[in-house]
Amino acid sequence: xxxxxxxxxxxxxxxxxxKTLSSKDIYPMLHKKSSSIVKTLFYISIAELILWIxxxxxxxxxxxxxxxxxxxxYTNDYLFTIVTVFSYAVILLFIYxxxxxxxxxxxxxxxxxxxxxxxxxxxxxxxxxxxxxxxAGLSLLIGFYFAFTKDPKAHEVFASLNDNxxxxxxxxxxxxxxxxxxxxxxxxxxxxxxxxxRLNRNYAELKKLEV
Numbered sequence: 001x002x003x004x005x006x007x008x009x010x011x012x013x014x015x016x017x018x019k020t021l022s023s024k025d026i027y028p029m030l031h032k033k034s035s036s037i038v039k040t041l042f043y044i045s046i047a048e049l050i051l052w053i054x055x056x057x058x059x060x061x062x063x064x065x066x067x068x069x070x071x072x073x074y075t076n077d078y079l080f081t082i083v084t085v086f087s088y089a090v091i092l093l094f095i096y097x098x099x100x101x102x103x104x105x106x107x108x109x110x111x112x113x114x115x116x117x118x119x120x121x122x123x124x125x126x127x128x129x130x131x132x133x134x135x136a137g138l139s140l141l142i143g144f145y146f147a148f149t150k151d152p153k154a155h156e157v158f159a160s161l162n163d164n165x166x167x168x169x170x171x172x173x174x175x176x177x178x179x180x181x182x183x184x185x186x187x188x189x190x191x192x193x194x195x196x197x198r199l200n201r202n203y204a205e206l207k208k209l210e211v
Contacts, residue, residue, distance in 0.1 A: 026205065026209060027111060027206075027209060030114075030202045030205055030206055030209075031105070031108075031114060033198070033202055034105050034114065034117075034118055034199060034202045035102065035105045035106050037195050037198055037199050037202070038098065038101050038102040038105055038117075038121055038199070039102050040195060041098055041102075041121070041125065041192065041195055042095065042098045042099055042102050044191060044192070044195075045091070045094055045095045045098055046095060048091070049088070049091045049092070049095065052087075052088075052091070053088075056084070087135070090128075090131060094124065094128045097124045098121070098124060101117055101120055101121040101124065104117045104120075105117045105118070105121075111206055111209055114206060115203060115206050115207065118199055118202060118203045118206070119203070121199065122196060122199065122200070122203075125192050125196055129185070129188045129192065132184065132188065133181055133184055133185055133188075136180065136181055136184045137177055137180070137181045140176070140177050140180050141173075141177060144173050
């Protein structure tokens with residue numbers, strides 16, 4: 001074997017060692033970053049739960065008008081309780097799943113398991129955001145429905161509209177609903193989207209290490 005072949009062999013050996021060292025160095029950083037991101041998402045979800053509790057509780061405790069509107073919409077007390085419990089149960093389930101993901105990422109020392117945990121976390125976030133968008137849209141439509149059917153003044157105005165005016169009102173309701181959902185989507189995009197992008201980058205880097 002001549003000197004050129006020996007040089008090539010030494011070069012390839014050094015490259016493989018550098019790659020191994022690089023993987024060993026990179027994985028702990030990706031592991032730490034991923035765990036930190038999911039932990040942040042977990043804390044954000046808790047803050048969101050507290051926010052919604054305050055948003056729903058404070059007006060109910062201090063505004064008689066708000067309580068009267070709820071009485072009009074929810075003529076059955078059990079219905080209001082069921083809707084409230086279900087809403088908070090979904091948020092608590094989301095927090096629990098994020099907590100499990102964070103724990104899973106924290107304790108794993110395997111790149112493939114870490115990738116699986118990241119994928120699971122991404123799915124949890126996407127499903128949660130989709131759920132909130134659907135609930136937000138339905139809540140607004142239900143609110144419009146009860147406003148026009150239960151509120152005497154609104155019902156009187158609605159009943160006096162002709163066909164063209166009704167089409168205009170329905171169109172306006174549709175536009176308002178779409179804009180409302182878009183605002184909610186942008187809110188979650190701002191809060192969760194940035195963290196998910198960072199998590200996606202970590203996943204891409206881990207995938208490279210697996211190749």
